[in-house]
Amino acid sequence: WYHRRVREAVVSTQSTGVPDRLIFRDAHLRLSLQPYLQLTQAVLAGDLGSFSSVLERYSEQFRREGTMTLINRLRHNVIKTGIKSIALSYSRISLVDVAEKLQLDSPEDAEYIIAKAIRDGVIEASINHDKGYMETHDSVDVYRSEEPLKAYHARIRFCLDIHNQSIKAMRFPPKSYNDSLEDAQKQREREQQDLEYAKEIAEEEDDGLL
Numbered sequence: 001w002y003h004r005r006v007r008e009a010v011v012s013t014q015s016t017g018v019p020d021r022l023i024f025r026d027a028h029l030r031l032s033l034q035p036y037l038q039l040t041q042a043v044l045a046g047d048l049g050s051f052s053s054v055l056e057r058y059s060e061q062f063r064r065e066g067t068m069t070l071i072n073r074l075r076h077n078v079i080k081t082g083i084k085s086i087a088l089s090y091s092r093i094s095l096v097d098v099a100e101k102l103q104l105d106s107p108e109d110a111e112y113i114i115a116k117a118i119r120d121g122v123i124e125a126s127i128n129h130d131k132g133y134m135e136t137h138d139s140v141d142v143y144r145s146e147e148p149l150k151a152y153h154a155r156i157r158f159c160l161d162i163h164n165q166s167i168k169a170m171r172f173p174p175k176s177y178n179d180s181l182e183d184a185q186k187q188r189e190r191e192q193q194d195l196e197y198a199k200e201i202a203e204e205e206d207d208g209l210l
Contacts, residue, residue, distance in 0.1 A: 035054060035062070038054045039071065039074065043074055046078055046081030046082030046084065048103045051074070051078045052103070055071065082102050083117045083123060084123060087125055091135065092134070093133060094107075095127075098110040098114065111129070115127060125137060
């Protein structure tokens with residue numbers, strides 16, 4: 001049961017970044033799962049320093065429980081979250097500072113990671129290779145443009161067209177509909193004539209009997 005909980009915590013942190021909190025609230029396993037909770041907190045914060053510290057402190061436990069390979073893969077998640085946090089906090093930042101904040105070995109490592117984050121759509125930014133800095137771009141807020149208004153007008157026009165077509169169809173029915181009404185009226189007239197003719201015959205027969 002404990003090992004299943006451990007793997008759930010690590011795998012869900014790797015796939016979604018946010019494991020189910022109930023995993024860490026189990027009264028019987030809370031103490032044993034404390035290292036994994038600290039790992040999760042480091043991933044969510046994008047704090048590579050804390051992540052490395054937890055990894056070093058509990059490395060023997062992680063190896064013993066067979067989770068070290070999975071945990072090493074979480075490093076990418078930590079860096080990705082850290083890059084997103086930096087991009088939100090700075091409009092321009094040097095690659096040297098990025099490497100320092102993410103505790104990378106060199107500005108070249110920071111440049112590679114930033115380029116990958118841009119390519120994967122994690123952040124909206126560009127790299128000035130000559131001057132050695134990253135510049136973030138404001139993401140386009142579609143709700144501040146005219147696009148929602150255009151879409152709204154298009155939907156209104158569509159609804160009005162349907163309404164107008166419905167009214168027109170009610171006022172001016174198709175010719176086939178009028179033809180069927182005329183046929184029904186003629187049939188009722190013939191039935192009425194037949195009924196009156198039958199009454200006349202019956203009255204004549206009654207007179208003959210008298």
